Amino acid sequence: MAETTITRDEVAHVAGLAKLAFNDAELDQFTTQLSDILNIFDTLSEVGTDNVDPTYSVTETVNHLRDDVADNWGQKQELLDNAPLAAAGLIKVPAILDGEGE
Amino acid sequence: MTFNYFEHDLASLHNQLVNREITATELTEATIDNIANTDEQLQAFISTNPDEALAQAKLIDEKGNFDNVLTGIPVGLKDNLATKGIQTTGASHILEGFKPIYNATVVEKLSNSGAVSVGKTNMDEFAMGGSTETSYYKKTTNAWDHSKVPGGSSGGSASAVAGGQVPFALGSDTGGSIRQPAAFNGIVGMKPTYGRVSRWGLFAMASSLDQIGPFTRTVKDNATVLSAIAGFDAHDSTASQREVPDFSAKLTGDVKGLKIAVPKEYFGEGIDPKVAKQVKAAIAQLEALGATVDEVSLPHTKYGVAAYYIIMSSEASSNLQRYDGVRYGFRADDVKNLEDLYVKTRSEGFGDEVKRRIMLGTFSLSAGAYDAFFKKAAKIRTLLIEDFNKVFEKYDVIVGPTAPTVAYGLGEEVDDPTAMYLADVLTIPVNLAGLPGLSVNAGFVDGLPVGLQIIGKPFDEETVYQTGYAYEQASHLFDQHPDIAKKY
Numbered sequence: 310m311a312e313t314t315i316t317r318d319e320v321a322h323v324a325g326l327a328k329l330a331f332n333d334a335e336l337d338q339f340t341t342q343l344s345d346i347l348n349i350f351d352t353l354s355e356v357g358t359d360n361v362d363p364t365y366s367v368t369e370t371v372n373h374l375r376d377d378v379a380d381n382w383g384q385k386q387e388l389l390d391n392a393p394l395a396a397a398g399l400i401k402v403p404a405i406l407d408g409e410g411e
Numbered sequence: 412m413t414f415n416y417f418e419h420d421l422a423s424l425h426n427q428l429v430n431r432e433i434t435a436t437e438l439t440e441a442t443i444d445n446i447a448n449t450d451e452q453l454q455a456f457i458s459t460n461p462d463e464a465l466a467q468a469k470l471i472d473e474k475g476n477f478d479n480v481l482t483g484i485p486v487g488l489k490d491n492l493a494t495k496g497i498q499t500t501g502a503s504h505i506l507e508g509f510k511p512i513y514n515a516t517v518v519e520k521l522s523n524s525g526a527v528s529v530g531k532t533n534m535d536e537f538a539m540g541g542s543t544e545t546s547y548y549k550k551t552t553n554a555w556d557h558s559k560v561p562g563g564s565s566g567g568s569a570s571a572v573a574g575g576q577v578p579f580a581l582g583s584d585t586g587g588s589i590r591q592p593a594a595f596n597g598i599v600g601m602k603p604t605y606g607r608v609s610r611w612g613l614f615a616m617a618s619s620l621d622q623i624g625p626f627t628r629t630v631k632d633n634a635t636v637l638s639a640i641a642g643f644d645a646h647d648s649t650a651s652q653r654e655v656p657d658f659s660a661k662l663t664g665d666v667k668g669l670k671i672a673v674p675k676e677y678f679g680e681g682i683d684p685k686v687a688k689q690v691k692a693a694i695a696q697l698e699a700l701g702a703t704v705d706e707v708s709l710p711h712t713k714y715g716v717a718a719y720y721i722i723m724s725s726e727a728s729s730n731l732q733r734y735d736g737v738r739y740g741f742r743a744d745d746v747k748n749l750e751d752l753y754v755k756t757r758s759e760g761f762g763d764e765v766k767r768r769i770m771l772g773t774f775s776l777s778a779g780a781y782d783a784f785f786k787k788a789a790k791i792r793t794l795l796i797e798d799f800n801k802v803f804e805k806y807d808v809i810v811g812p813t814a815p816t817v818a819y820g821l822g823e824e825v826d827d828p829t830a831m832y833l834a835d836v837l838t839i840p841v842n843l844a845g846l847p848g849l850s851v852n853a854g855f856v857d858g859l860p861v862g863l864q865i866i867g868k869p870f871d872e873e874t875v876y877q878t879g880y881a882y883e884q885a886s887h888l889f890d891q892h893p894d895i896a897k898k899y
Contacts (some may be wrong), residue, residue, distance in 0.1 A: 323773050327728060327757075327770060328754050339766075349716065350717045352713075353788065363793065364789055365789055366619050367843075368620065376732055403751070
């Protein structure tokens with residue numbers, strides 16, 4: 310398999326998906342570092358895995374569920390105290406569109 | 412007044428509390444003094460909570476019931492374990508000031524046992540790193556040499572125990588974050604079987620790999636603490652419903668007939684020959700005690716690092732989406748709209764290592780890369796598990812070094828992510844397979860501790876502890892203390 314390469318534009322695209330912003334110097338640095346790491350990832354292509362099932366979890370049994378009963382509630386004020394900005398018993402955030410105020 | 416924990420194990424502390432030779436309040440005060448006396452050197456704690464700790468100790472003394480072995484005994488908690496009303500940051504700027512509204516299950520269990528939490532220990536940001544240097548807050552030092560790293564990500568917990576500040580601490584281990592710092596600091600660190608300990612209230616990094624476990628100075632202490640934190644929890648859908656055995660049951664010192672496997676890959680390229688020599692001497696000691704030792708092969712070991720960094724970063728990139736500046740912690744100023752708030756908060760709130768892993772994970776899960784990276788890594792994970800299964804058909808435990816080197820200098824590797832990732836080669840496969848893994852001190856190279864790693868079958872922590880205990884009792888390395896012990 311050919312070496313996986315990642316371009317500066319691709320790094321910028323992935324940053325957008327991850328809701329991160331990088332300046333020019335950071336983009337250069339991350340492009341180099343991610344390429345180095347992807348080279349390590351590429352070693353996996355040496356291993357034949359055609360008839361191998363993937364493992365996504367190592368739990369012994371199917372995940373267990375509990376009854377849908379609230380057992381940790383009634384702490385609205387403590388939750389609001391953690392919010393960077395709150396008003397009228399709600400968490401306050403900026404508008405979705407520019408220039409529409411709060 | 413300080414307290415010298417190097418002279419007392421947990422059973423001894425318990426006896427002194429039972430016999431009223433010391434009160435919980437005195438022990439808590441002394442522990443706070445220990446930290447005040449040595450944290451300038453160790454930098455092990457992000458925050459301490461003396462008021463809450465002393466209030467809890469006072470209640471314990473008033474009640475006067477010391478039936479539980481941990482009642483009245485102070486503990487340090489890694490700062491990614493939720494503590495109700497007490498700042499929990501994950502060593503990240505993005506959670507500065509965050510006070511959880513509930514206790515992690517392990518914190519609740521320790522609290523119910525009467526253990527007294529005195530503070531939150533330093534770590535790599537969101538447990539991402541192997542030296543505790545990616546912490547936003549401070550650089551912890553190695554208890555044996557303050558110019559060296561303590562390992563990571565649970566470096567604060569390891570340094571606090573090895574440096575004698577507290578008798579025990581909790582950490583978390585996703586790819587070696589308990590075992591490697593335990594090795595670097597010459598103490599005992601256990602990553603239990605996946606599912607053995609509830610992850611509820613542990614800040615999620617990679618949910619299929621994360622486990623919480625104890626740091627102690629002796630194997631017996633470690634088994635005692637694991638008994639207190641293990642068990643089913645309805646809040647963690649992957650917590651095992653198995654009975655919790657007595658983890659001390661096989662601490663006899665006897666390993667006659669125990670079948671030990673030594674993977675040749677664990678002594679291959681990249682392993683410091685001095686470390687290899689020290690670990691081989693420890694294995695020879697186990698053989699002299701009556702265990703049988705054979706060389707085996709775990710052929711996919713060298714692919715573990717790549718598979719791990721794909722799986723871990725993919726899960727982490729998803730788990731860390733929750734940090735967006737809306738509900739808690741840091742929020743960036745001067746934003747134009749909601750999208751801008753997310754992007755600026757995350758870009759200013761996360762450090763470089765966290766961003767690197769979010770980027771790797773986002774990339775590995777993206778449409779063009781999913782099959783070649785994420786799915787491929789999950790298949791390699793299957794092969795690594797099959798390697799272990801095959802060996803465990805014939806052997807009781809697998810042993811080798813915990814880390815390829817001893818602790819390196821502060822600042823030496825932090826700017827070289829690939830070097831740091833490759834150093835996880837010996838601990839990573841254990842998480843991918845969900846196995847229990849213990850690190851015990853196996854002696855010293857150039858004055859720095861070397862770790863012996865003991866890996867067991869799923870849910871067979873007992874045999875892992877049995878092996879570690881036999882070696883520890885034969886070697887008596889816990890009698891050797893770092894210079895900082897003189898401060899107590």
